[in-house]
Amino acid sequence: MRDLIRGAREVLAAIWRRHRGKTIGSILLMVAGAAAAPLIAAALAVMTDAVVAGDSADATRAGLLVAALAVAVLTFAHFAHVFYFDLADLAELDFQQRLIGLSHGTAGIHHHEDAAQADTLSVLEQDSRQFQGAIEALLNTLGLLIASGVTAVLLARLHPVLLLLPLAAIPPLLCGRWAERRIDRSRTAAAEPTRVALNLFRLATSADTAGELRVFRLQKELRDRHGVLWDRAGDRLWHGRLTGALLTVAGQLVFAAAYIAAVLLVVASAVRGDRSVGDVVLVIVLAAQVSQQVTQAVTLLETLQRTASTYRRLGELETFVRERSGGPAGVVEPPDRLREGITFDGVGFTYPGTGTAVLRDVDLTLPAGATVAIVGENGAGKSTLVKLLCGFYRPTAGRITVDGYDLAGLSVTGWRERIAAGFQDFVRFELVARETVGIGDLPRIDSSDDVLAGLGRAHATDVLDRLDSGLETQLGKSWTDGAELSGGQWQKLALGRALMRPRPLLLVLDEPTSALDPQAEHDLFQRYSEQSRRVAAGNGGITVLVSHRFSTVRMADLILVVSGGEIVERGDHAALMAARGVYAELFGLQAAAYR
Numbered sequence: 001m002r003d004l005i006r007g008a009r010e011v012l013a014a015i016w017r018r019h020r021g022k023t024i025g026s027i028l029l030m031v032a033g034a035a036a037a038p039l040i041a042a043a044l045a046v047m048t049d050a051v052v053a054g055d056s057a058d059a060t061r062a063g064l065l066v067a068a069l070a071v072a073v074l075t076f077a078h079f080a081h082v083f084y085f086d087l088a089d090l091a092e093l094d095f096q097q098r099l100i101g102l103s104h105g106t107a108g109i110h111h112h113e114d115a116a117q118a119d120t121l122s123v124l125e126q127d128s129r130q131f132q133g134a135i136e137a138l139l140n141t142l143g144l145l146i147a148s149g150v151t152a153v154l155l156a157r158l159h160p161v162l163l164l165l166p167l168a169a170i171p172p173l174l175c176g177r178w179a180e181r182r183i184d185r186s187r188t189a190a191a192e193p194t195r196v197a198l199n200l201f202r203l204a205t206s207a208d209t210a211g212e213l214r215v216f217r218l219q220k221e222l223r224d225r226h227g228v229l230w231d232r233a234g235d236r237l238w239h240g241r242l243t244g245a246l247l248t249v250a251g252q253l254v255f256a257a258a259y260i261a262a263v264l265l266v267v268a269s270a271v272r273g274d275r276s277v278g279d280v281v282l283v284i285v286l287a288a289q290v291s292q293q294v295t296q297a298v299t300l301l302e303t304l305q306r307t308a309s310t311y312r313r314l315g316e317l318e319t320f321v322r323e324r325s326g327g328p329a330g331v332v333e334p335p336d337r338l339r340e341g342i343t344f345d346g347v348g349f350t351y352p353g354t355g356t357a358v359l360r361d362v363d364l365t366l367p368a369g370a371t372v373a374i375v376g377e378n379g380a381g382k383s384t385l386v387k388l389l390c391g392f393y394r395p396t397a398g399r400i401t402v403d404g405y406d407l408a409g410l411s412v413t414g415w416r417e418r419i420a421a422g423f424q425d426f427v428r429f430e431l432v433a434r435e436t437v438g439i440g441d442l443p444r445i446d447s448s449d450d451v452l453a454g455l456g457r458a459h460a461t462d463v464l465d466r467l468d469s470g471l472e473t474q475l476g477k478s479w480t481d482g483a484e485l486s487g488g489q490w491q492k493l494a495l496g497r498a499l500m501r502p503r504p505l506l507l508v509l510d511e512p513t514s515a516l517d518p519q520a521e522h523d524l525f526q527r528y529s530e531q532s533r534r535v536a537a538g539n540g541g542i543t544v545l546v547s548h549r550f551s552t553v554r555m556a557d558l559i560l561v562v563s564g565g566e567i568v569e570r571g572d573h574a575a576l577m578a579a580r581g582v583y584a585e586l587f588g589l590q591a592a593a594y595r
Contacts, residue, residue, distance in 0.1 A: 004304055010311045011091060011138050018090035026083035026139055033076030034143025036069040038150040041285035043069060049278035080139060088135040095314075099124055102318060119191040120317050122198075127310040137303035144300065148293055151286055158279055159265065168258030169294040173301060175251030179244030180305035186240020190233035197229035255294050262287050332405055333414045338368035338505055338540030340403045342389070348397030349384055358384045359565045362398070366558070368540035371532055373553030375546075375583070376562035382546050385562070386510050389544065391415055402505075422498030424511035428490050430476025433467055436493050440500030454500035460492035503539050507532070510546040525552050550587040559583065 015023045047062035103121060155162040203209050204222045213219055262283065269279075347362040359381050366372050374382045387393050388400060391412055400407040407415070420440065429436045437454055438445035445451075448471055455461045467473035467483055476482040485493070498509065525545065532543045547553050554573040561569035561576070561583045569581050576583040 004301075004308045006308060006311060008138055008141070008304060008308070011134050011307060014091045014094040015087045015135065018094055019087065022083045022087055026080045026087060027142060029076045029080035029083070030139040030143040031146050033073050033080065034140075034147040035150055036072040036076070038147055038154060038286060038289055040066055040069045040073070041282050041289060042154055044285060045276075045278035045282035047278075048281045049276050052277050081136075091135055095310075098314065102314070102321060119188075119195060120313050122195040123187065123191050124310065124313055124317070127306075127313075130306065130310070134303060134307040137300045137307070140296065141300050141304065144293060144296060147289075151290060151293070154282065154286055158283055159269070161265065162262055162283070164258075168255045169290070169297060171254040172248070172251030172294055173297055175247040176297075176299075176301045177305060179247040180302045180309075182243045182247070183237075183240045183302075184306065184309045186236050189240075190236040193229040193233040193236075197226050197233065200226045200229065252294075259287050259290070331411055332409050334405070334410050334418050334505060335403050336539070338403055338542065340365075341368040341370070341540075342366040342407075342506070342542060343401045344398065345401065346398035347388070347395045347400060349388060349393065350396050357396075357565055359388075359395075362567060364560065364567055364570065366542050366544065368403075368542065369533070369536035370557040371536075371543045371545065371555070373545045373547065373556035373559045374562060375548070375550065375553055375559065375586070380562040381565045382562050383510060384565075386421075386508050386544065386546060389506060389508060390419065390421060418504060419506040419508065420498050420501045420504040421508040422495050422510070426491060426494035428476065430478050430482060431474075432471070433464065433473045433475055433493065434471035436475055437471075437496045437500065440497035444500065450500065451496075453502070455493075455496040457499040457502070458492060458495040460496045463489045463492050503541060505539065505541050507541065507543045508546075509544070511548070525555070550583075554587075 012023075043062050043065045047059050047066060050056075050059035050062055099121075200222055204213070204219070204226065213222070343365045344362045347359060348357055349359040350357045362385075374385060376382050384393075388395060391407065394408050402410060402415075429439065431439075434448060434451050435445055438447070438451045440454060441450065451471060452461065455464070463485070464470050466489070474482045475485065477484050495509075498507070525547075532541070536542070545553060545556060553559055557572060559569075559571060559573060559576055560567050561581075563582065569576055569579065569583050571579070577587065578584075
């Protein structure tokens with residue numbers, strides 16, 4: 001019940017924040033319309049007795065009152081709907097903004113890489129579209145409480161025993177709550193196969209995957225796997241819903257027995273002459289309304305319980321993110337320039353929820369002004385080093401310092417403003433070309449000169465030659481007139497975005513040119529290495545390059561070879577080749593492959 005009340009309070013608070021006037025108007029209209037329904041029963045009883053007594057004046061007045069109350073029931077609810085449809089959109093917006101803030105408004109990314117939290121995010125994404133039903137349920141519940149109170153007063157006037165009739169609503173309400181819990185558990189159990197099935201659906205319908213699907217004849221395989229996953233999710237949902245339906249029916253049968261007993265009680269009293277015909281009409285109509293109220297209450301309870309579960313999940317995710325935020329946010333602003341560099345002091349890291357260390361006892365210094373390359377096999381820990389440098393995670397052992405300042409103590413906002421990054425899994429922002437590149441430095445997004453400069457540093461201005469409107473060309477197939485680019489062109493724009501900031505303290509390039517051929521990548525980084533050294537002379541900025549192509553990294557000042565979560569070799573190209581270790585062996589094998 002606590003979750004139910006909290007969920008209702010959260011919804012009410014959301015619509016109150018967004019529009020107080022519409023909230024007040026919809027509540028008043030819904031409550032007034034709901035209260036009019038049981039009063040119709042009372043007016044019908046008066047009209048019936050007046051007709052039996054032959055009093056046409058009273059019968060007419062009572063009839064007009066019945067008509068007026070009926071109009072109120074119909075029209076008030078209709079106008080309340082006009083309000084709450086808009087309120088539902090506002091509540092959905094409020095929830096989605098909270099979810100976006102929780103998903104991408106934090107310094108870390110641990111909740112994206114935790115499977116259980118990924119399932120929670122998947123369910124919350126689906127639940128974000130339920131608010132029309134949630135608002136309607138909340139307002140109907142307020143109206144139902146008023147209507148139930150009026151009904152109870154009218155029943156008490158007929159016979160005190162009839163006050164027990166609303167109590168008969170308890171079994172169906174409890175059964176409805178138990179049913180929703182069963183359904184909620186089944187939805188949680190179905191979250192993982194649903195998430196994977198949706199991913200397969202995106203793969204099967206994306207233009208980016210069309211080629212491989214046809215070449216490898218994967219269409220049937222994807223359909224079969226998609227079907228198996230949906231069947232698995234459907235079976236779990238079916239069992240939950242079947243159990244819920246059986247519980248709901250059991251509760252309704254209990255109320256049906258009480259309903260029949262109440263009607264028979266008043267009919268027997270009328271036969272003895274203790275009650276009027278109008279009283280019989282009143283109890284029949286009220287009993288029917290109580291039946292409707294109970295049915296409505298069960299339905300509303302299920303909806304409110306589902307909404308409560310949504311906010312409970314949101315709260316649990318908020319707690320997860322808060323507890324793993326790594327302590328209080330830093331407040332020290334990063335230096336304007338690096339004089340010493342970035343130091344890893346006994347750094348170890350284990351991903352939350354796992355027992356295997358990805359990095360162990362890493363001691364190294366990235367000298368100010370240096371170009372550093374990181375190489376190693378997949379899974380060696382290269383990307384984890386990058387995530388730690390960007391502040392996506394904090395070390396689980398040791399610390400990282402920037403010119404002697406603990407990175408954990410630096411302002412996250414300040415640090416992110418002083419770094420730049422390009423990743424292999426770059427985003428294809430379907431904006432106009434200028435914005436697609438310019439968001440790499442938001443204050444300069446509207447400056448065509450700065451955007452062109454960023455593209456120039458990435459040697460990517462040739463992409464504009466194929467765009468009809470240059471920087472103002474709309475990109476992406478989501479737009480009717482959007483230009484579609486090749487993978488290499490998208491990647492060049494992403495690299496331009498990474499290089500929008502001309503003098504970052506740290507530039508991380510994690511396989512950012514995987515769509516380019518080896519020679520193009522080598523030429524690009526040869527030119528950029530020379531340029532970065534000139535820039536580094538001014539602010540001591542460090543460039544970190546992660547690549548699997550050894551011909552690309554040979555120009556780096558410092559090359560780090562990562563294996564098994566440790567730095568197994570370090571030095572420049574000449575020193576590592578002379579050492580005839582892992583680097584020399586891998587370099588030789590790759591060079592032989594290109595001959």
